[in-house]
Amino acid sequence: MCVVALFLATAVAPAFAQETSPPEPLAGEEARDQALLDAADSIAEQVSRIRGLPLLNEIPRGVKDREELRTMLIEQLHDEIPEAIFVAEEQMFKRLGLFGPEVNYRQLMLDLLTEQIAGFYDQSAKELYIMVGLPEQLQHSAMAHEIFHAIQDQHFDIGALLAPFSSQENGDFALARMALIEGDATVLMIDYVLYEEKTLPAGRALSAADIPMIAAMLLEMDTEQLAAAEQLGGSAMIGVNTDGVPSLTDSVLGSAPRIVRDLLLFPYVEGMRFVLRARANRTWTDVDAIYTNAPVSTSQILHPERYFAGELPLDVRFDASEALAEYEPMFDSVLGELQLRSWLATHADVYTHLPEPGPAAEGWRGDRLLGYRNEQDQVVAVHVSSWESEDDAREFAQYQAQIAEARYGTSTSHQTGTHGESWCLRHGPETDGHRVYVERWGELVLLIEGAPSTLDEEGAEIDPTTYLARQAVWSSLSRMPFEGTLRDREAAAREDIAEDATSSPNPHPGADDPSP
Known part of the structure; x- marks a missing residue:
């Protein structure tokens, strides 16, 4: 980074x-x-x-x-x-x-x-x-x-x-x-x-x-x-x-x-x-x-x-700040294939059941990672990556879902649709938890890590942050030739x-x- x-x-x-001048030798x-x-x-x-x-x-x-x-x-x-x-x-x-x-x-x-x-x-x-x-x-x-x-x-x-x-x-x-x-x-x-x-x-x-x-x-x-x-x-x-x-x-x-x-x-x-x-x-x-x-x-x-x-590569741009009104932007950079590969490999070193990470990063075309931080130093990471094909995007998205399951010891819910699929995982207490959300839309992958989550008495989510951040990303996303x-x-x-x-x-x- x-x-x-x-x-x-x-x-x-x-x-x-x-x-200062050095002493006389x-x-x-x-x-x-x-x-x-x-x-x-x-x-x-x-x-x-x-x-x-x-x-x-x-x-x-x-x-x-x-x-x-x-x-x-x-x-x-x-x-x-x-x-x-x-x-x-x-x-x-x-x-x-x-x-x-x-x-x-x-x-x-x-x-x-x-x-x-x-x-x-x-x-x-x-x-x-x-x-x-x-x-x-x-x-x-x-x-x-x-x-x-x-x-x-x-x-x-x-x-x-x-x-x-x-x-x-x-x-x-x-x-x-x-x-x-x-x-x-x-x-x-x-x-x-x-x-x-x-x-x-x-x-x-x-x-x-x-x-x-x-x-x-x-x-x-x-x-x-x-x-x-x-x-x-x-x-x-x-x-x-x-x-x-x-x-x-x-x-x-x-x-x-x-x-x-x-x-x-x-x-x-x-x-x-x-x-x-x-x-x-x-x-x-x-x-x-x-x-x-x-x-x-x-x-x-x-x-x-x-x-x-x-x-x-492609120049990937988006903004999720409107959905994270209580957070201040604190990070904005491009990771690239090397850093994505190292990101996956870091977790593969710890969770040995994960597959070889190299192939999951090879179809990279562009990405951007944004970070947001609130007054309690809680951080939300929002990452969008663009891939050469839907298969490349699916491989990366699935790997991120596997990382989330390994890190937090719980299963993701997986949904599929006409143009994509999503994985969602919640961890932490009912009133102060966090979510990991991964979505593939065509050859694009969205990751939201650390958005706050609160459940009601029936166990339903009542904090809209992840949903609002998702909407903000897709509505502001652009991909331009890097040239x-x-x-x-x-x-x-x-x-x-x-x-x-x-x-x-x-x-x-x-x-x-x-x-x-």
């Missing part, structure tokens, strides 16, 4: 608060730092040659220890993500059963910041930060990854790629764009290590994508295997522990809720696979061209054939960038100077 997507963007391109530290800066120059030349993209400007760079990097990123997290966003998303995760009641979302993300640091490129300041204390092999592969982000930014403008939609507005769009950015950098890092190990011949435009055995291995390995692979050491995908050893198991990330793990790993793992498939039997110039028409959904990343066929929405937002983003460039002084004077 939105915080995780913004967290990913922060890890690649944060804008930092003013930092010892002579040994000066030599160490200078050696790292010299290594960065050499690695930048290698990365540029391997990827076929020239370094257009020198990259200002600095050396920091783990604690300094952690402090800088935590300050960015506080500056960029207000507490209210964390609270809203945490409440939505808990409403949908994706977080346990004990999870503190902000603290979890702070803990991940502590763990998932190996250096980074600051897109706003156009600076590279190198972390000291890593073994040389991990240090150099991490630098290759982050240096390539600087080269990407010089050629393709990372900020403009992410600009059309904030991660709060469309978390799926943000994840798709981050998957291209991080996936490309991860393949580059793998190629860099292979060149260093002489597996790839120097001076030839080869990649892991050109070696069928290596490409097949990377496409088939699961996340745990990829995290354990030595050649991926140092990547932010897996983190580096205090001994400088790549680790996923027994880490903060490894023990985080599934949806957090899925969203944080997705840009690196599935992004890498997308780029490998895009590069297969093609050239890096072909991959470069993708940046001019970058993916807009995780469905395109998970199924590259959809990207190359030009299949775009038009994206075009309008890209134009608005370009205007904002142009206005900022003309009205704001450069906050980083000298950022183009080649000084270390």
Whole structure:
């Protein structure tokens, strides 16, 4: 959802608060730092040659220890993500059963910041930060990854790629764009290590994508295997522990809720696979061209054939606020195939009788999740999804009904009609209960989770909230081609960038100077 997507963007391109001058380094530290800066120059030349993209400007760079990097990123997290966003998303995760009641979302993300640091490129300041204390092999592969982000930014403008939609507005769009950015950098890092190990011949435009055995291995390995692979050491995908050893198991990330793990790993793992498939039997110039028409959904990343066929999602819009007069809107975003799959898989992990969740999310065409909260912090989630066929919609709706039955230990009532079907479940006491309502109408699925419910003495429902919310959704629902929405937002983003460039002084004077 939105915080995780913004967290990913922060890890690649944060804008930092003013930092104080560090203490004067010892002579040994000066030599160490200078050696790292010299290594960065050499690695930048290698990365540029391997990827076929020239370094257009020198990259200002600095050396920091783990604690300094952690402090800088935590300050960015506080500056960029207000507490209210964390609270809203945490409440939505808990409403949908994706977080346990004990999870503190902000603290979890702070803990991940502590763990998932190996250096980074600051897109706003156009600076590279190198972390000291890593073994040389991990240090150099991490630098290759982050240096390539600087080269990407010089050629393709990372900020403009992410600009059309904030991660709060469309978390799926943000994840798709981050998957291209991080996936490309991860393949580059793998190629860099292979060149260093002489597996790839120097001076030839080869990649892991050109070696069928290596490409097949990377496409088939699961996340745990990829995290354990030595050649991926140092990547932010897996983190580096205090001994400088790549680790996923027994880490903060490894023990985080599934949806957090899925969203944080997705840009690196599935992004890498997308780029490998895009590069297969093609050239890096072909991959470069993708940046001019970058993916807009995780469905395109998970199924590259959809990207190359030009299949775009639908922009789903609706409003249920009129029916929820005692509630305030607190969440509005697009989940997309990846998050829907993770949503289902989270419950399949707990309720093992549920079927394999992957197929139930593959027919995704578009969706939107709205959240509403009252003064008692009770949350109502309203989700509408659009699917490629009625069969796809039915599979997703049935899965949601099964999740509701498993979570609340009671059966749903099921009704069918000419154009659709519905499932309804009630849980809780008679005067303060809640309902889960699922309805399929053609290739659309509506889910209302957490609407209040009160029964009369005969056991009949007397709270109309679920019915009114249903009516409000269907009466306000629209589905539009995403292409038009994206075009309008890209134009608005370009205007904002142009206005900022003309009205704001450069906050980083000298950022183009080649000084270390």
